[in-house]
Amino acid sequence: MNAVIDQRQRPAGHRPRLALGPVLYYWPREQLEAFYAEVSQWPVDVVYLGESVCAKRRSFGLDDWLAIAQRLEDAGIEVVLSTLTLIEAESELKTLRRICTNGRFTVEANDLGAVRLAAGSGTPFVTGPAVNIYNPRTLRVLAEQGLRRWSAPLELSGQAIAAIQARRPPGVETEVFAFGRMPLAYSARCFSARAANRPKDDCGYLCLDDPDGRLVRTQEDAPFVALNGVQTQSAPVCNLLPEIETLGEIGVDVLRISPQSRGTQAVLAAFQACLERRLAPAEAMEALRRAAPFGFCDGYWRGEPGAAASC
Amino acid sequence: MRAGANRQGIELICPAGNLPALKAAVDHGADAVYLGLQDATNARHFPGLNFDDKRLAEGIGYARTRGVRVLFAVNTYPQPAGWAQWTRAVDRAGESGADALILADIGLMDYACTRWPQMPLHLSVQASATNPEALRFYSEHFGVRRAVLPRVLSLQQIERVSADSPVEVEVFGFGSLCVMAEGRCLLSSYVAGQSPNTCGACSPAQAVAWRETPQGLESRLGRVLTDRYAAGEAAGYPTICKGRYRVGGRTYYTLEEPSSLNTLQLLPELAAAGVAAIKIEGRQRSAAYVREVTRVWRSALDRLARDEIAFRADPQWQATLDGLSEGVQTTFGPYHRPWQ
Structure with missing residues (x-):
């Protein structure tokens, strides 16, 4: 890739930070608690907390999320509260207003x-x-409105991201979805309920x-x-670990790892090792496979269909 | 604001994928038509569709002399490499004398407000604004006058959004049905590299393939098998969301049946919800289709304007629309809660 690099925006030795995206699935309360109890021990700089997919999921209420947020912040982690996408x-809207006026933590606006x-x-x-x-x-x-960081839409290529990077306003950071099942679409319909022939209003929390x-x-x-x-998500996992050098070169500030129920810690550790140059991406790939039972994809990054894979 | 000063009530917005379709819509009762250029700057970028400069001038002239408004769609998302092409499209809209611009991209809205401050802006369905707070954002920053709502809201939700909206609300009434929130669906680019957001194309024609096999007729988009049809089974265009896939042991329409939207019977409810305009989908359809659909919806809206309480959809209208619909069935879509 011929990256457009603006040296003014890339301090020497620029190294992206690692973020853990919001849990996109419906996990029971105990599982969420156990997961976030471990997160503070993991090599992660930013953690997104909250429900971004379905408002009917209630393992945690806002107060539970805020309690976790406080704990993670005390552990030196940057915390961001995620909001519903659709x-x-x-x-x-009521919940959204509460989150957006929380007065304490940064908010991830998804709308x-x-x-x-x-x-x-x-x-x-x-x-x-x-x-978008x-x-x-x-x-x-959006920067004029106070935007601190933007996440590149998934379908943008590395080249398009680099071109936007070259002209981004001062003070705005860039995040790239670097590992995980890609959220591809949102609907009024619940497809998990539909798979069991149940109406959304009586979904039985099948997810x-x-x-x-x-x-x-x-x-x-x-x-x-x-x-x-x-x-609707991709079945293969988007994996930009092999691009980690380029991501740093074009001045990407944050790499997002989207949590899965298994293997997330190993993924973070692999990315961390590559960022610190203790491992080459090729050496770290094996550790990522457990979190990708249906393989990898990286097509969007290369300007190809998102499902395409080079690794 | 309404075209056709003698008409009251909900505005009828019809698709103009080419000049004959535009004329059919104008001649048969559209209050406004919407159109776009022959490139990726609009959300119906298909071969052979849309307008070059000459036909644009002729189409706009034809509509205006008959009191019909023209809405100009530049409703995809420009990337850095395409920025000049997209701003040129906005300029062409401004120069053309169209009555409003339909935009989705925030950067382009900012450009349009600076370059064409007198041009009214409509928010495209591709902007995915589903709630009054999002609508306020576009109203406050760009003076957007009207928003097309994504096909994800129920009637009750439309009513609430409309009551609380700072801008006029337009909804889809008839045509193909996106099951996903518009502007937030990457299924097409995931499989075929192009999406409505980036190129104005969902399931681009060049990625579609058909093949007869011992298992039946197969349709593919890119490398993905979207469906397999038994002998005699009607085959539909392979959009990802209307394919049959396997979940567990079951093969079924995983996301949506190949049905299309028809809200004719819901007109009184939509009127009561305060919607300002009904949009007919289908710039990719023929002039004959546009003529028939426009005629039926004109009759329905005229009847509604005469008597909202006693409104009944004419069985003949329904039969005409059923005959024109994609797939085997029509649905109220998201407007009807059980569909969700």
């Missing part, structure tokens, strides 16, 4: 409504990958049975996507 109901609420209340905010920032002018408008989503295969048995409630 906001439809008044009750969802322009959240941007407005956070900006309006002076709460620091970042945007998640579902907020495809060009520097959009980034500038609790699928801690990493429910696999969808094509009719010739190829792993294709994963159903996660109203969200």
Whole structure:
């Protein structure tokens, strides 16, 4: 890739930080508690907390999230509160308002409504990958609203990200989704409920049975996507570990690892080892396979179909 | 603001994928038509569709002399490499004398406000604004006057959004049905490299393949087998969300049946919810299709305007629309809660 590198925005020895994205699945309360009890021991700089997929999931309420947030912050981790991506109901807006006016923690806006609420209340905010920032002018408008960091939309290529990087406003950081099942679409429909012939209003919380989503295969048995409630994800895991040098070179500030029920710690450790140059990406790949039972993909980064894989 | 000063009530917005379709919509009762250029700057970027400069001038002239408004869609998301092309599209809209611009991208809205401050802006469905706070963002920053709501809201939700919205609300009434929130669906680029956001194309034609096999007729998008049809089974265009896949041991329409949206019977409810306009999907459809659909919806909206309480959909209208619909069935889609 011919990266467009703006040296002014890349301090010497620039090394991206590691972020743990929000848990996208419905895990029972005990599992979430156990997971976040461990996170403070992991090599992670930023942790996103909260429900970003379905408002019906209630393992944790906002107060539970805030308690975890405090604990992680005390452990020296930067905490960001994530918000719902598809906001439809008044009750969802109510929760959104509470998060955006929390007065304490940075907010990940996953909808322009959240941007407005956070900006309006002076709460620091970042945007998640579902907020459509495809060009520097959009980034500038949001920076004027107080945006601290943006996440590149998943379908942007490395080249497009580098071009936006070269013209990003001062003070705005860049995050890239570097590892995990990619959220590809959101719907009013719950596909987990639909898979069991149940209406969404009476879903029976079936997605609790699928801690990493429910696999969808094509009719010739190829792993294709994963159903996660109203969200559709890639079945293969997006893996940009082999691109880690380039990500640093183009001045990406944060690499997002999206949690899975197994292997997340090993993924973080592998990325950390490569960032610290203790391991080469090729040496660290083996450790990532456990978190990718249906293989890797990296097509978007290379300007190809997102499902395409070079690794 | 409404075209056709003699008409009251909900505005009818019809698709103009080419000049004959535009004329059909204008001649048969559209209050406004929407159109785009022959490139990736709009969300119906398909071969042979849309307008070059000459037809644009003719189309806009034809509509305006008949009191029909023209809405100009530049509703995809420009990336750095395409920025000049997209701003040029906005400029062409500004120069064309169109009545409003339909935009999705924030950067482009900022550009349009600076370069064409008098041009009214509509928020495209591709901007995915589903709640009043998001609508306020676009209203406060860019003076957006109207927003097209994504097809994810129920009637009750539309009612609430509309009541609390700082801008007019437009909803889809008829045509193909996106099961995913528009502007937030990458399924097409995941498989075929191009998406509505980046290129204005969902399931681009060049990535579609059909093959007869011993197991039946197979449809593919890119490398993905989207469906396999038994002999005599009607085959649909292979959009990812309308394919049959396997979950556990079961093969079924995992995301959506190949059905299309028809809200004719919900018109009184949509009117009561305060929607300002109904949009008919289908810039990729023929002029004959546009003519028939426009005619039916014009009759329905006229009847509604005469008497909202006693409104009943004419069985003949329904039959006409059913005959034009994609797939085997029509649905109220998200507007009807059980569908969700």
